[in-house]
Amino acid sequence: MPDAGKEISPKPAGSASLRSVAAFVLGVRPEDIPAATRRRVSLLLLDTLAICAASAPIEAGRIGRETTARLFGAGGPGDAARMLFDGRTVSMAGSVYAAATQTDNLDGHDGFNPAKGHVGVAVVPALAALAEGLPRLSGPDALAALVVGYEIASRAGVALHGTVADYHTSGAWNALGVAAMAVRLRGGDDECLRQALGIAEYHGPRSQMMREIATPTMLHDGSGWGGLAGMTAAILAEAGFTGAPAVTVEADEVAGYWADLGRVWLTDQQYIKPYPTCRWGHGAVDAARLLRERYGVDPAEIAEVRINTFAAGAALFAGMPGTTSEAQYSLPFAVAAMLANGRLGLHEITGAGLTDARVAALVAKTVVRVEPRHEARFPAGRWSDVELVLADGRVLASGDVDARGGPDTQFSDDEIIAKYRAFAVPALGEARAESLLAAGLGLTEPGSRFTDLARHLYASV
Known part of the structure; x- marks a missing residue:
């Protein structure tokens, strides 16, 4: 493992890692990817699209789309793509920016523990944008391109965080996954890929994640700008930039992160979120859920809520949120909403959910503490425990709980599909959501086309 903060530099003529990356990005075939991984990525695709659809009415997504329409128009048909769940035509880079920004602002999309961030939020919009110019793109080829995005972005994220001192948003590295997909699907060569990755990394937004954690806003995880940078990088590289x-x-110090590319499938290790809030709080939310179910706790009888977690989780927004952005990054609020309502979904983090007096009372009674044993297991796990002190003096303890939906506690296909429906049906209606679901799952079939799915993506929500 490289020393964080150590300055590194690449070899002028490339590296063995670069050659293996190029061989994988440009050469991997659908049949080279395990069938289970292809099935998994079809579910990741659907999970991301459900969150994208559900987030369309949220203010941040609306502003992102309107700004894209104003600033990121296409120069010609070959550079154009429609915005997801909107339908207006903009540039390919703009369509990725709009969808990634929209999805990023409903924090229910997939993620990758070791990189402390998210891949699907950028690479799924990139696939849709690129497929606009590829009407004959087969379902298996589309899924293979999506796997390329997940594999490249995941490793780039771990390599970045292993070699720099600061903690950057996902846009800093999911830009490379988008660039790799674009070069692959647009027929670029090794040199085009090298330049595209270099441009994407250089211009990827190395924004400091903990600033957003401290003061939650619509900036979220930087993935809109990561998607914009990645797609733009590929087009620039095509033109000779x-x-x-x-x-x-390319650096020698990161070679280990790329050594198992094409053999170990990080696509399979992405987590699925049960709640549309920061993953760092999910262990504590699940602990609260277990206590509520086990003891039938009346929220009015709770005198104190004690949350023991890791340092990053303890840094989440502490007070009663005034906005949806703050609600998604608030640990005490997420736990209180679960204790008060027995659920934590879109309704709890928007509208009247932000002014629920029962939730506010619990937030005011919450104490958060950093627990060394949970800190030692981060970022591989998101462990927490919760204690409820009741008015009669009893203390109910959850024990240690890790966030569900990751590699160690994966959801079944049926559970992922149930989550998809929970977000997609209210946004799209049952008929459209079910048609989109069938088309997404059908992309693994040899005779399928991405257009089978795309026809359900562009009518506005």
Whole structure:
């Protein structure tokens, strides 16, 4: 493992890692990818699209789409793509920006524990945008391109966080996954890929994640700008624009992160979120859920809520949120909403959910503490425990709980589909949501086309 903060530099002529990345990005075939991984990525695709659809009415998504329409128009048909769940035509880069920004602002999309961030939020919109110009793109080829995005972005994220001192948003590294997909699907060569990765890394938004954690806003995880940078990088590289070599790919110090590319499938290790809030709070939310179910706790009888967690989780927004952005990054609020309502979904983090007096009373009674044993297991796990002190003096303890939906506690296909329906049906209506579901699952079939799914993606919500 490289020392964090150590300055690194790539070899001028590339590296063995770069050559293996190029061989994988440009050469991997659908049949080279395990069938289970292809099935998994079809579910990740659907999970992301459900969150994208559900987030369309949220203010941040609306502003993102309107700004895209104003600023990121296409120069010609070959550069154009429609915005997801909107339908207006903009540039390919703009369509990725709009959908990633929209999805990023409903924090229910997939993620990757070791990178402390998210891949699908950028690479799913990239696939849709690129497929607009590829009407004959087969379902298996579309899923293979999506796997490329997940594999490249996941490793770039771990390489970045393993070699720099600061903690950057996902846009800093999911830009490389988008660039790799674009070069693959647009027929680029090794040199085009090298330049695209270099441009994407250089211009990817190395924004400091903990600033957003401290003061939650619509900036979220930087993935809109990551998607914009990645798609733009690929188009620039096609035109002959050159970029500094991507140190997260080419430096000697990061070679270990790429050594198992094509053998170990990080796509399978992405987590699925049960709640549309920051993953760092999910262990504590699940602990609260277990206590509520086990003891039938009346929220009015709770005198104190004690949350023991890791340092990053303890840094989440502490007070009663005034906005949806703050609600998604608030640990005490998420736990209180679960204790008060027995659920934590879109309704709890929007509208009247932000002014629920029962939730506010519990937030005011909450104490958060950093627990060393939970800190030692981060970021591989998101462990927490919750204690409820009742008015009669009893203390109910959950024990240690890790966030569900990750590699160690994966949801079944049926559970992922149930989550998809929970978000997609209210946004799209049952008929459209079910048609989209069938088309997404059908992409694994040899005779399928991405257009089978795309026809359900562009009518406005």
